[in-house]
Amino acid sequence: MSEAALLTIDRAERVFGGGRTIFGMPKPAVHAVQDISLEVRKGETLGVVGESGCGKSTLARLIVGLDRPTGGSITLDGRDIAADAGNDPRALAKKVQYVFQDPVSSLNPRKTVRTILTAPLVHLIGLGKKDQERRLEELMEAVNLAPEFLDRYPHEISGGQAQRIGIARALAADPEVIVLDEPVSALDVSVQAQVLNILDGLKSRFGLTYVFISHDLSVVESVSDRVAVMYFGRIAEIGPAREVFANPRHPYTHLLLQSAPAPGRKSLVPEDANTELPDPYNPPPGCAFFARCPNATHKCKESHPPLEAKSGEATHLAACYHPHGGEEE
Numbered sequence: 001m002s003e004a005a006l007l008t009i010d011r012a013e014r015v016f017g018g019g020r021t022i023f024g025m026p027k028p029a030v031h032a033v034q035d036i037s038l039e040v041r042k043g044e045t046l047g048v049v050g051e052s053g054c055g056k057s058t059l060a061r062l063i064v065g066l067d068r069p070t071g072g073s074i075t076l077d078g079r080d081i082a083a084d085a086g087n088d089p090r091a092l093a094k095k096v097q098y099v100f101q102d103p104v105s106s107l108n109p110r111k112t113v114r115t116i117l118t119a120p121l122v123h124l125i126g127l128g129k130k131d132q133e134r135r136l137e138e139l140m141e142a143v144n145l146a147p148e149f150l151d152r153y154p155h156e157i158s159g160g161q162a163q164r165i166g167i168a169r170a171l172a173a174d175p176e177v178i179v180l181d182e183p184v185s186a187l188d189v190s191v192q193a194q195v196l197n198i199l200d201g202l203k204s205r206f207g208l209t210y211v212f213i214s215h216d217l218s219v220v221e222s223v224s225d226r227v228a229v230m231y232f233g234r235i236a237e238i239g240p241a242r243e244v245f246a247n248p249r250h251p252y253t254h255l256l257l258q259s260a261p262a263p264g265r266k267s268l269v270p271e272d273a274n275t276e277l278p279d280p281y282n283p284p285p286g287c288a289f290f291a292r293c294p295n296a297t298h299k300c301k302e303s304h305p306p307l308e309a310k311s312g313e314a315t316h317l318a319a320c321y322h323p324h325g326g327e328e329e
């Protein structure tokens with residue numbers, strides 16, 4: 001682990017299903033996340049982008065301890081997240097928080113905003129009554145909402161306001177890391193910008209670290225310091241956001257950017273490409289992008305290329321035998 005890494009993912013894998021039936025027949029298994037290794041440094045935003053079904057949400061759930069890896073490990077500050085989620089979930093929740101995609105349904109419809117935000121203050125921080133009031137006001141101010149909203153129910157506020165409450169709830173525990181899973185995808189574009197601005201301000205104000213998951217390239221480009229491009233459960237490419245967007249090495253990243261040219265890329269990872277994804281119950285031995293790749297050779301079909309630097313830039317890695325814009329293997 002490099003000195004500054006806060007979050008370290010080491011060969012993480014999550015397989016759903018598998019094993020054997022009572023008759024000894026193998027049960028099908030989905031490899032949702034395979035062999036993912038990366039580090040997130042304190043204070044940075046790692047964007048994770050990929051099309052539907054590539055494993056983004058599974059990865060997010062592993063990072064916050066809502067699910068545990070079937071292989072490899074994920075550590076925060078050197079502590080194993082899956083172990084902490086089992087032994088001391090409150091301590092873990094004080095360090096890492098999750099913001100969900102659908103803001104309204106992520107809030108309990110029968111509870112006021114005040115009750116929703118008070119819960120983590122009491123259960124995670126153990127704040128007394130007087131301090132709760134002060135902290136509630138601070139949280140509302142942080143997400144730019146008037147204190148009157150504290151007495152509303154989720155159905156009485158807009159989607160953007162609900163997402164700000166979701167962010168305030170994540171902030172309540174004063175965490176180090178927030179995993180944002182498609183936090184603006186359900187919002188109108190004008191509201192998206194407001195929420196992204198708030199997130200940006202909170203990050204510098206509270207020294208937060210973000211893992212920002214989205215299938216929207218323009219959003220990821222605008223918020224990320226580094227970007228990981230996922231394809232079929234694996235990292236296809238990872239590097240500084242500027243590098244990855246200006247000089248994509250993996251043919252998949254290249255394809256994504258070609259279909260969404262800058263500036264103001266219009267900008268969703270193609271959902272219809274799903275039909276071309278390999279069968280998740282039967283992952284291919286080689287590169288999963290093989291069938292769609294203009295550069296593919298026999299070697300790509302036979303073995304999976306390692307994720308490694310393809311040029312002088314040691315922080316820009318791609319899992320490809322025939323990367324764009326450089327030497328080939």
Ligand SMILES: Nc1ncnc2c1ncn2[C@@H]1O[C@H](COP(=O)(O)OP(=O)(O)OP(=O)(O)O)[C@@H](O)[C@H]1O
Pocket residue numbers: 016017030031032050051052053054055056057058059215280
């Ligand atoms: N609980 C589960 N049981 C079985 N398979 C699952 C489970 N959760 C996810 N999967 C499978 O794992 C793969 C990755 O799913 P995941 O939801 O992580 O992808 P995603 O990139 O977040 O997609 P989306 O953006 O559509 O949510 C998919 O093939 C999915 O069907």
